[in-house]
Amino acid sequence: MLEGIHHAAIICSDYRVSKHFYAGILGLEIIAENYRQARDSYKLDLRLPDGSQIELFSFPDRPPRPSYPEALGLRHLAFRVGNVEQSVAQLASAGVEVEPIRVDEYTGKKFTFFTDPDGLPLELYEI
Structure with missing residues (x-):
């Protein structure tokens, strides 16, 4: 049934900093970049060499996410x-x-x- 992971979605706090990190430092290929005015949000589609993707989002009022080494979830x-x-x-x-x-x-x-x-x-x- 499943053939692989298509993408992982990440919400960032500073779009320009995260765009530079994922595309500039990690070298992921930019597939598409869209500003969604109604949501005051960017969506950046990035591709890894194997074809898998990362969707990088920015949202103005996103809640903080707790991060603990063994927290439930991803x-x-x-x-x-x-x-x-x-x-x-x-x-x-x-x-x-x-x-x-x-x-x-x-x-x-x-x-x-x-x-x-x-x-x-x-x-x-x-x-």
């Missing part, structure tokens, strides 16, 4: 990378703080975490 968004060390170096050169690289005890694969400008937890997972 825990984090993980990106596949070919080389974690290389990806960490790229993020660090852009001023993004990244946690130390760890090894998955079950798969033996390397991974690490960082956050977007709003503190959303993101993961790099080496394939």
Whole structure:
């Protein structure tokens, strides 16, 4: 029935900062950018190399979202990378703080975490 994940939707607090982070720093391709005047909201469609997408939204009066490491709901968004060390170096050169690289005890694969400008937890997972 399911064939893959089409997109993940993210609501940001500062559209320009988040657009720069996801498109400029992480290098996601901009597919479409729309300002929805009736909602005073931007919607930015971004594509990863495998075709999956992120929809980046801005809303003027969004409620804060609590973020705890083990809170109920979506825990984090993980990106596949070919080389974690290389990806960490790229993020660090852009001023993004990244946690130390760890090894998955079950798969033996390397991974690490960082956050977007709003503190959303993101993961790099080496394939």
